[in-house]
Amino acid sequence: MNATFNKYIGELQQSRVWRSVFRGGTGTSTLRNSMAIQQNVFLHLLSTKVRKRMLEFNATWYLGTLTLGTFGILVITGILLMLYYHPSAPQAYADTKDLQFVVSSGQFLRNLHRWSAHAMVFLVFAHMFRVFYRGAYRPPREFNWVIGVVLLLMTLLLSYTGYLLPWDQLAFWAITVGSNIASAVPLMGDKVRFLMLGGHFVNANALLRFYVLHCMILPLTTLLFVAIHFWRIRKDGGLYARHSEPDVVMTTASARPPL
């Protein structure tokens, strides 16, 4: 039975269709294993080789991966919530209440979206602390730390723009306060606030702008920077492993000329 199954799998993997999709081919050689990662559009951002020790929980506490996980949950639940939500005043509030009380699983999805958002902010900070205290931000990984700071900013902006969407009192006043903080920017503060809100008050224009930012611009920008962040891990020599870094890397990393 098993032999028959393996035979069919083997034949399938040799077929023209399979080979057109997975060009790397099959096998257990190091080359084949590397190619399985390298030649896959989803996996090619990752390192082709990883130290086994770095895959254990203790090495990273999986904080970056968990952050990506919450982002994935947020994208999926967010798209589902979009199916019932109209970004118009006062319909937005009614839709939010419908999601709470009328739509099947609406409350579950909304809570999942909200708690994942909180968890993502927490995990981003935890990830940054972990990287900071391990010294993993040091050369040659210093630029990836900068990308990480951009991603922190993206996370906070996503949180902030999402806060207005329920269109309740809490949302309204939080965004009023937040946009007034933005207007404290020297010289162009009031203009920044005007562009942000699309008017002088938090009103229908502001709701629509925040909706577009929250559902389109910020998630796509975040995705782009996540891709760069992962690709940089590979380019900077994989995950930071303190005790296995060769001494020569540790001592000369900061003096290394740019590649």
Next chain:
Amino acid sequence: MAEEKKDRIQDAANPGIDRREFFVKMGLGSMGIAAAGTAVFGYQFLSPNVLYEPSPVVNMGRPESYQLDSVTLDVDARIFVIHAQEGFFALNAVCTHLGCLTAWKPEAGMIACPCHGSKFNVFQAGKTPGEKIEGPAPKPLPWLKMSLSEEGDLIVDRAEEIRPQQFVRV
């Protein structure tokens, strides 16, 4: 070498620039102009030209409807209409700290902001109405221009701030 020399534009005024450099500069220059234009158009597009926001001038009704020594908050207009001994005046009810709507607290005899605890004076002697008593607010609540319409209604222009202590007497 001979090829490169042939490529040079024989321009007496500008002998140092060759064709490649010329086209690179032209390309970068036109892309720069296009980028600047995009920035201008983007800025203009993002600034709404027409706003469907309420008029800054509001009619607050008959003066008789406000009792002496009363503070009335209009939540929609976001202003206080105050009938003091000296006459009528209007204060902007939006906190000067971060824009929350303040409220009149009759038991404390002052205006207070629910967000961060700023308090403002109304009737206390020796202090200007609108002046901050405590809290993070950087400025007093502004006085707004108030006038009487031909029918005798109180009219407040929320876009026009005036110096304090200018009362409307009816």
